[in-house]
Amino acid sequence: MFESLSQRLQNTFDRLGGGRVVTEQDVKDAMRDVRMALLEADVALPIVKDFVGRVRDRAIGAEVHKTLRPHEQVVKIIHEEMRDTLGEAGRLNFSGSTKPHVIMMVGLQGSGKTTSAAKLAMYLRKEGRQPFLVAADTYRPAAVDQLVTLAKQVNIPYYEEGVSAKPTDIAKRGLEAAKNADASVVIIDTAGRLQIDDQLMTELEEIKRRTNPAEILLVADAMTGQEAVNIATGFNERVGITGLVLTKVDGDARGGAALSMRAVTGVPIKFMGTGEKISLETFEQFHPERIADRILGMGDMMTLIEKA
């Protein structure tokens, strides 16, 4: 079922005969292949339409590079467009924020917030900062235990007050505790929630208001389907996210959600989670190239581009 896009395009162009210029008919047929490939990779439909439109405009009349066959030329355009859409790997941005800088982890239930919070703390420590964790999920059973266990495991200071206080108060007091501990970055782990849950989204707004975060990272599962657009838009509209963390990238999902979320929010993807273990190896800077190849289902992309 998952024939690579490159193969698919090659078949299409072989059928068409393939001249030295990419014609309108070539492009029309090729775009059907692209659309299919993107949908199979879980890119959300509105984003697919938009993307295909842009590739079409660039491809019609494109001169075929002398070392490339027409289908390769189109693949090259698609790849470039994909890279542009995914954007550069985003970096954490603490400018305009005073120490300790606050990072809020937000997202749907089970997306990987708590795990990513601990990994991010390790990452920051390696960068020479003094990270600090705050356990503000009082809803999920043993969520506090989970964060505390991880904090102890990797030796990061933390703040918790069990589950009897309100998350907004815990966040605020956690920030104070971090100041007293001379921490430079405070990571607040919040409970998973649906973007349509008004009460819980209001709670996030309140935590934001009281802790003034430099970064609000939306943690999203790489296996997410068409829902990606609603999730990203929902969180962004309510709390204004500043970055995305894509988790479970060690799976074999094609990861179209990354493209969908990036496209609808314009917010950069900053990190990828690539394993359950809390370690620096499983928390990577986002690689647009790798995700682009994956969404397009082609491992041979780089060789092709290098030819041109």
Added chain:
Amino acid sequence: MGIFKRGLSRTRQSLVGRISQMLGNTEIDEDTWDDLEASFIQADLGLETTETVLDYLKETTAREGITRTNQLDKVLKESLYALLDPPPPLNITGRDLSIILIVGVNGSGKTTSIAKLANRFKKEGRNVMLAAGDTFRAAAIEQLQTWGERAGVPVIANKPGSDPGAVVYDAIQAAQARNADLLIIDTAGRLHNNYNLMRELEKIRNVISKAVPDAPHEVLLVLDGTTGQNALKQGQKFAEATNVTGLIITKLDGTARGGMIFSVFTEVGAPVQFIGLGEGIDDLVRFDVKQFVDGLFEF
């Protein structure tokens, strides 16, 4: 079934508006099919299922001389009903001890679903026990223990990091000794493409079969309702490793539509048994094909 409606109502609104508005009452034309296709894709049905349903609809409308969009409703629903089987009763009665093994990828909702199942069966008068087979994830044991207390069912656990097979073995012994008639086993989340972890799951399964020859009597795969096409691979791989007998789809209380159920069911053949509609202990309902489909495509 009030809760089913409540949980799916948001799903319904978002699709209802679109489909009924879109279909209206006009002549069926290319746009009708395009709009339907878009709706199916956005409900995560996937390209293959979408094609299958559309082809069927086109054939049927041609054969039956249907020309108006408002006549499509019935045909559409029936074609979707036909793609799913109603869940048969769980195979957990008629013996001293029945065992349910719960499997799935990370964070899909396994532990929470176990709490909901335990609560449900306990209320039905069963003597339920839980096994904390996730010894890997931080505080996974405490999570299950907290749920066990809330549901009022005992949890058999060992230390974090201990061998899950050993915990499972102990739990079966304990269940037999204490005359439990239903044991539900939690396992650590694992991605289906992780060879070692899938082997570990096979081993856990073997421990169960050794202790109780015809067990596990049910192997339920928990799928996150917001998952897209990857659900199909999850279904295939977990079925290969553990012989999945049923599915639980969680998190359908949001706006996710769970359309990937169709292809997973077609591929794996295991029926959807339950749907998760929230984080509370009562937020689990039996899967009902008609309600699910009607909820998705209410006109």
